[in-house]
Each structure stands twice: as C-alpha cells, then as structure tokens.
Amino acid sequence: MQPLRFLLLTLALPILAQAQSVEPTGPIQTELRDPSVPQALRNVKPAPATQGAALQAQVERKLRESFDAADVAGSGSLTRAQAQAAGLGVVAKNFDRIDTAGTGKVTFEDVKRYLRSRGAKL
Amino acid sequence: MGIRSLFRSSWFVASVTAVALTVSACGGKSPDGVGVVPPPPPPPPTLPPPSNGNQPYSDPTVYSSARFASLASAVEAAAITRHQITLRGNTIDYTATTGLLTARNATAGAEASFFYVAYTMDNQNAATRPVTFFYNGGPGSATVWLHMGSFGPKRLVTGDPSTNGATPFPLVDNDETLLDTTDLVFVDAIGAGYSEAIAPNNNQTFWGVDQDARVFRDFVVRYLTVNNRLASPKFLFGESYGTTRSAVLANLLETAGIQLSGVVLQSSVLNYNSNCGVVNVVLSCSGYLPSYGATGAYFNLAVPAPTDLLVFEQQLRDFTVNTYAPADLVFLTNLTLPAPSVLDQLQGFTGIPVSLWSTNFNLAPGTFQSQLRPGQLIGRYDARVSAPVGSPLASQGDPSSTLITLQFAAAISSYLVDFLQYGNGSTYVLLGNAINTWDFSHDRNQLPDTIPDLAAALAQNPDLKVLAVNGYHDLATPFYQTEVDLARLGNLPNVSVRNYAGGHMTYLDDTSRPLERADLAAFYQSALAQ
Numbered sequence: 001m002q003p004l005r006f007l008l009l010t011l012a013l014p015i016l017a018q019a020q021s022v023e024p025t026g027p028i029q030t031e032l033r034d035p036s037v038p039q040a041l042r043n044v045k046p047a048p049a050t051q052g053a054a055l056q057a058q059v060e061r062k063l064r065e066s067f068d069a070a071d072v073a074g075s076g077s078l079t080r081a082q083a084q085a086a087g088l089g090v091v092a093k094n095f096d097r098i099d100t101a102g103t104g105k106v107t108f109e110d111v112k113r114y115l116r117s118r119g120a121k122l
Numbered sequence: 123m124g125i126r127s128l129f130r131s132s133w134f135v136a137s138v139t140a141v142a143l144t145v146s147a148c149g150g151k152s153p154d155g156v157g158v159v160p161p162p163p164p165p166p167p168t169l170p171p172p173s174n175g176n177q178p179y180s181d182p183t184v185y186s187s188a189r190f191a192s193l194a195s196a197v198e199a200a201a202i203t204r205h206q207i208t209l210r211g212n213t214i215d216y217t218a219t220t221g222l223l224t225a226r227n228a229t230a231g232a233e234a235s236f237f238y239v240a241y242t243m244d245n246q247n248a249a250t251r252p253v254t255f256f257y258n259g260g261p262g263s264a265t266v267w268l269h270m271g272s273f274g275p276k277r278l279v280t281g282d283p284s285t286n287g288a289t290p291f292p293l294v295d296n297d298e299t300l301l302d303t304t305d306l307v308f309v310d311a312i313g314a315g316y317s318e319a320i321a322p323n324n325n326q327t328f329w330g331v332d333q334d335a336r337v338f339r340d341f342v343v344r345y346l347t348v349n350n351r352l353a354s355p356k357f358l359f360g361e362s363y364g365t366t367r368s369a370v371l372a373n374l375l376e377t378a379g380i381q382l383s384g385v386v387l388q389s390s391v392l393n394y395n396s397n398c399g400v401v402n403v404v405l406s407c408s409g410y411l412p413s414y415g416a417t418g419a420y421f422n423l424a425v426p427a428p429t430d431l432l433v434f435e436q437q438l439r440d441f442t443v444n445t446y447a448p449a450d451l452v453f454l455t456n457l458t459l460p461a462p463s464v465l466d467q468l469q470g471f472t473g474i475p476v477s478l479w480s481t482n483f484n485l486a487p488g489t490f491q492s493q494l495r496p497g498q499l500i501g502r503y504d505a506r507v508s509a510p511v512g513s514p515l516a517s518q519g520d521p522s523s524t525l526i527t528l529q530f531a532a533a534i535s536s537y538l539v540d541f542l543q544y545g546n547g548s549t550y551v552l553l554g555n556a557i558n559t560w561d562f563s564h565d566r567n568q569l570p571d572t573i574p575d576l577a578a579a580l581a582q583n584p585d586l587k588v589l590a591v592n593g594y595h596d597l598a599t600p601f602y603q604t605e606v607d608l609a610r611l612g613n614l615p616n617v618s619v620r621n622y623a624g625g626h627m628t629y630l631d632d633t634s635r636p637l638e639r640a641d642l643a644a645f646y647q648s649a650l651a652q
Contacts, residue, residue: 027531027552029187033502033523034259034362035391035400035598037569038558042402046395047567050574051610058574059581062565066377087228089379090582120581121612 060112060122067091067108077105166545169201177202178543179221185237185546187262187313187554192324196224196235198348201544204244207275207295209302215244216275216301220544223348224320225340233323236341237316238309239542240349241275241301252304252355252383252646255342257311259363259391261334262556264315266534268361268388269308271526272629273300273639276541278533280526282630283506283595285515291529293537298629298639303646304357307345311367312337313554316546325554330561331570335370339378342371346380355650356380361388362599362626365590369572369579370564376582384649385579386642387590389626390604392576394562394569397603399487401569404454407484408447409603412438414472414490416594416623417505421495423473431623435594438471439602453483487597491520501525504625505595522625527552573610580616587649588617591638593624593631618645 032038050058070086071078083106084092091098091111098106098114112122169178179201183193200221207214219240225233243251256268270278270293277296281287300306310317311334313325328337346352356375360368365387372385394400398407415438416431418424428434446468449460459465465476473494474485482489491500492511501507501522509515518524531552538544564570580586590608592601601621611617620641622634629635 027549028527029551029555030262030553030557032557033520033598034261034263034557035366035394035397036557037394037400037562038560041562041569042400044401044403044568046401046403046405046569047571049393049396049571049607049610051612055574055577055610058565059578062373062574062578063581087378090377093379115581119584122581 056121063111063115063122064108067111077107079105164547166547167539169539169543169545175202175204176543178545181221181316181544181546183222183316183546183548185316185318185548187318187325187551187556189313189326189329189555189559190324191313192319192321193235194321196222196232196320198223201542203541203543205275207299207301209297209299212302214301217242217244218275218542220538220542222316223341223344225337225344227336227340230323232320233340234312234319234328234337235317236309236312236344238307238341238345239269240305240307240345242305243301246305248351249353250355252357252650253346253351254300254304254306254357254359254386255345256306256308256359257338257364257367258361259365259367260314260553260557261311261329261363261367261560262314262554263363264310264534264550264552265308266315266530266550266552267627268359270530270533270537271627272388272635273298273642274306274308275299275301276537278530280529280630282526282627283501283504283522283625285507285509285521285525289529291526291533293533298635300639300642300646303643305354309338309341309345311556313556314551316548316550325556326559329556329559331366331370331564333561335367335374338367338371339374339380342375343378343380352380355383357384357386357646357649358382359386359388362391364388365390365392365599366394366570366572369575370570372579372586373575373582376579376586381583382579382586383652384587384589384645385576386645387588387604389592389596389599389628390590390607391599392573392604392607393571395567395571396607397599398484399598404484406447406450406454407486408442408450409606410485410487410490410597410600411442411446411468411471412602413487413505413594413597413600414474414485414494417490417494417500417597418471418473420506420595421473421508423494425470425473431594435621439605441467441471442602450484459483487600491597500597501625502597503627504593504630505597506625526630573607577611580611580614584616585652586616587645587652589641589645590617590619591628591641592619592621593626593628593634594621595624596626596628598626 070088080092080095098110116122166180200219203218205216222235227233258265258267278291280291312328319325328334358368368385398405419428465479468479469476498508499511499516502520504522507522509521515521515524562569622628624631624634
C-alpha cells in the first residue's frame with residue numbers, strides 16, 4: 001500500500017502545478033506563505049511603532065470611533081438601548097456603572113472615566 | 123492505521139488528481155471563479171451508519187475557495203461522534219462536532235458559512251467550562267496545523283525537526299491535549315477548508331484584516347449562542363496571521379460586550395511594519411539576530427559554543443539592543459560598517475562569516491536560510507530542518523514546510539471521514555489564494571499594526587490575559603521581534619511571553635510541546651482566577 005500511495009502523491013504534484021495556473025483546485029493554491037504580503041505591498045513605507053502617549057492616543061481614537069459609529073444620530077450621547085442596538089455591548093452591559101449620574105444617557109467622556117476607573121490608561 | 127484509513131488517504135490523493143485532470147483538460151477558466159461552473163466533485167465518501175450515539179453527516183454541498191465564489195444558501199448541520207481519551211490516568215469522555223455554522227450580522231443577515239470542529243468534554247458546567255477558538259493564519263490557511271499538530275485530542279507524529287520520521291505520520295492520542303482544561307473549537311477562515319461566503323457576499327468580501335475579524339466575531343457569537351456558551355470563559359488561540367486576527371478580533375469582541383478571559387498568541391506577527399522578512403523596503407532585520415544565534419548554535423556554528431540556550435539568548439538580546447541594532451541603524455542610514463570587532467562578534471554568535479556580514483550587514487532571513495550551511499537550505503518555519511540545495515525537500519524554499527504539508531493534507535482528509543464521520547466531496551483547501559488579494563490596510567496603515575488593537579482590548583477589559591509563545595528557531599516570526607512589539611504596551615502584568623526550542627510550530631517538537639502545555643495550563647489557571 002505504501003509505495004503505491006507515494007507514487008500517487010508524486011504523480012499528483014506536477015498535475016497540481018499545472019492546474020494552479022488555470023483554476024485552483026488542490027489543497028495548496030498559493031506560493032505566499034505566512035506571514036507575507038503580495039509584491040505590490042512590499043514597497044510601502046512602514047508605519048512608525050507607537051508607544052506611550054502616542055499609543056494611548058491611538059487607543060482612545062479607536063474607542064471613540066466605535067462610540068461615534070454607534071451614535072448614528074450624532075448627538076454625542078447614547079442610551080442603553082441605542083448602545084445595544086448598535087452592537088456596542090461594552091457600553092450596554094456596563095451602562096449603570098458608566099451612567100453614574102443616572103441620566104439615562106452616556107457620553108464618550110463617561111465611558112473613558114469608567115474604563116480609567118478600572119485601570120485603563122486613557 | 124488500518125487498510126481502511128490507508129484507502130481513505132489514497133482516496134484523497136486520487137480525488138485531487140481526478141479534479142486537477144478535469145480542469146486541465148477543460149482549460150480556459152477564469153482564475154477568479156467568475157462565471158465558472160466548477161467540475162462536479164466526487165461524491166461524498168461513504169460514512170459508517172449511525173451507532174453508539176454517533177451521527178455521521180454526509181454533506182452534499184460543493185465548497186469553493188475561489189475569490190468570487192459564494193454559496194447560494196447555507197445549512198447549519200454537523201456530524202457528532204463520541205470518544206474517550208485517557209490523560210494521566212483519568213478517562214475523559216468527549217464529543218466531536220464537525221460541521222457548519224452561519225455567521226450573521228444584525229444588519230446584513232447571513233454572511234458566511236464557517237466549517238469547524240469542536241471537541242467538548244461531556245457533562246460539564248457551561249458557566250465555568252472554558253471554550254477556546256483556534257485558527258491558523260496565512261491569511262488563507264485552513265486550521266489544519268493547530269488542529270492536527272498541537273493540542274487537540276489527536277495529533278500527528280511528525281518527528282520534527284528530523285527529516286526521517288515515519289510516514290504517513292502516525293495519528294495518536296495526544297497526551298498534551300488541552301481538552302482537560304478547555305473545550306476546543308478549530309475553525310477555518312473564509313476561503314479555506316470548507317468555509318465559504320454566502321451570496322450576495324463572496325469569499326473576497328471577507329479577505330481583509332477588518333472584514334475577516336468582523337466575520338470571525340460573528341462566528342464566535344453564533345457558536346456561543348447556538349451552544350449556550352455565552353457564559354463560559356472564552357479564549358482565543360491564533361497562530362501567525364492568526365495572531366494579527368486575534369488582536370483585531372479581541373478588540374471587536376470586547377467592544378461587542380463578549381468578554382474574553384485570555385488570548386494565546388502562537389508565533390506572532392502583530393505588526394507587519396516591523397518584520398523585515400515581509401517587506402522589500404529598508405527595514406532593520408535586527409529583530410532576527412537572536413533567532414540566527416539560536417540556529418547557529420543548533421548547528422554547532424556559534425563560537426564559543428553556548429552551554430545554556432537561555433543564557434545565550436539573553437546575551438543575544440543584550441548584544442542586539444546595545445550593539446547590533448544601533449550599528450544596523452547607522453548602516454541603513456549611510457552604509458557605514460561598524461568596527462571589525464563587531465563583525466567578529468556577529469560571526470561568533472551566529473556562524474555567519476565576517477565576509478558575509480561585511481556585504482550583508484542588515485542580514486535578511488532568506489539570505490540566512492541559504493548561507494548558513496554551504497550547499498544546504500535551512501527551513502523558514504523551523505530553521506533546524508536542513509536539506510541539500512536541489513533536493514525535493516529544498517525545492518519549494520522551505521524544507522520544514524515541505525516536510526509536513528502533504529502529510530497533513532492527506533491526514534486531515536481521512537481524519538474527517540474516519541474519526542469525525544463528516545463526508546464531503548470537495549477538496550479541503552489547506553491554503554487558498556486569499557493572501558494575493560487580501561486587503562491588508564488597517565487603522566489608517568497600509569500594512570497592519572495590531573498592537574493598538576491589543577491595547578484597546580486590554581483597555582476595555584483589564585482582566586484580559588495575553589500569553590505569547592514563540593520558537594527560538596522560527597525564521598518567519600522571530601521571537602525577539604515579538605518581545606519588542608509587545609514591549610510597546612508597557613510593562614503590563616497581564617502580558618507574558620514564553621519561548622521554546624523549535625520553529626513556528628513549537629508544538630511539533632516532542633520536547634517543547636509538554637513544556638508549552640504546562641505553561642498553557644498555568645496560563646488558563648491564572649486567567650480563570652480573575
């Protein structure tokens with residue numbers, strides 16, 4: 001059984017290589033191995049490696065963007081229902097702890113204050 | 123391995139051959155899969171009848187990894203099989219669930235059909251029993267390496283880094299499985315394995331850093347919801363590009379209110395902008411030097427020969443920070459070489475001669491692979507695997523990858539049928555073409571830097587724990603560069619790093635796998651104690 005199987009494998013290879021140029025069908029379809037990027041992307045200028053305050057600013061921007069995306073009305077604040085409907089579960093689930101004033105609405109500053117109180121460097 | 127399983131392996135190869143022949147004969151098809159009527163795949167293999175609680179599933183769906191392919195609709199169905207494994211004297215009953223779940227989005231509806239294999243310990247409390255999602259990277263790779271080689275209940279014995287291991291690789295009960303610690307869900311990315319987009323989306327819809335992470339989030343939510351596991355402690359375990367995915371996905375899940383307990387990063391590429399092996403532009407390769415040293419020492423080329431790998435690696439880190447990295451920066455700025463004594467030290471640490479350091483001071487990993495041992499090419503994924511230039515093992519540029527790829531391809535195909543009792547006539551695609559048209563842009567950068575994503579996940583969930591595991595002999599994602607990348611987060615007690623002898627897939631090494639398992643068990647324990 002074993003030599004037969006080996007023969008089948010070696011036979012399959014060149015045929016597989018031929019097939020790749022037409023329509024991929026084999027288990028391996030690309031030359032590019034993890035991690036790598038296509039040729040066109042290999043000459044882009046690498047982004048600087050942020051840390052400290054610059055990294056914190058990036059984190060804050062990312063969090064603010066997800067808050068703003070949920071705030072479809074652009075009002076600057078969210079109710080629990082709005083946060084829930086927009087998939088902003090982190091706000092909906094912790095709403096009462098974020099809404100310390102009990103107004104029924106939270107702003108991004110409220111969210112930041114809550115995350116800071118739990119140890120986030122923001 | 124009985125006659126039946128050997129037959130299955132041959133069946134797999136025969137089916138690949140048959141399909142390839144059909145396509146070659148037809149010719150002229152679009153490489154993108156647009157307007158292509160794919161050749162009918164062979165019928166699903168014959169499965170055993172239901173017995174002992176097993177429910178085989180013969181899946182008639184034809185799956186395609188082509189760029190613009192999509193399913194008209196998807197069915198959520200699975201094969202269910204019952205098994206036992208004995209670990210350190212304890213017998214564990216577990217269930218394997220192999221099938222498809224549909225990732226959905228509140229606004230867009232059904233997005234994609236994910237193929238997964240879940241191993242769950244029977245009779246556990248869902249509120250306390252952890253569940254871990256495993257995925258390989260690529261992007262475009264099926265989760266075959268982690269599934270068949272790492273911490274699942276079964277694993278293939280590869281003999282790595284030896285090139286003389288028994289073939290076909292024996293499939294054995296895995297003494298190092300994490301099944302006693304966590305349920306394990308191995309899931310394939312869209313356009314890999316049997317995972318495919320659902321119309322009006324197509325596979326390309328999800329071939330991007332953000333698109334992929336979003337649809338993975340929706341799969342995770344779907345899995346947790348369908349299986350009543352929303353309350354379970356949740357972990358992510360990604361490898362290589364899978365670590366890029368994990369950083370982005372962890373942040374998306376935390377934002378969605380799905381709190382994670384831990385993230386395991388196996389052989390990280392968290393920042394494509396810091397890995398000189400990925401880009402052509404001038405970028406320092408100094409993050410690779412400690413890996414070059416480990417490899418030189420492995421081949422007895424480091425002088426003086428180090429007696430302790432841990433001590434040696436600390437010397438290499440120190441030398442990189444204090445001497446090589448600054449000298450490399452000067453070299454990259456004005457092509458000036460440092461004093462000859464630095465070149466002598468580099469030769470001593472790595473075995474690469476002064477003459478080569480003089481002409482290739484910013485030594486790239488590809489050059490190191492071909493130049494360390496005259497006449498030999500060493501591996502990229504595992505630099506300890508060496509093959510003569512011109513030999514079949516060296517013919518595809520990475521002997522360590524060629525050594526295992528076809529073995530894993532054959533093994534997963536027979537395993538799905540024989541052990542998991544899931545039958546499908548389509549080719550299980552190990553590595554699709556996704557990487558060629560992947561949208562690598564992320565967070566205003568053309569190449570992803572996901573350290574801010576990891577930082578945002580940690581900001582949203584201060585209890586989240588992160589463990590990075592790396593191989594000293596990995597020339598694809600060098601361990602020291604990962605340490606440098608993670609150091610950007612500051613000195614966080616929640617983030618730790620463990621390194622082992624071995625390559626990209628440290629778990630293939632018979633000495634390192636038990637060590638890694640012990641570190642993972644301790645990691646889970648500490649994450650669950652939060």
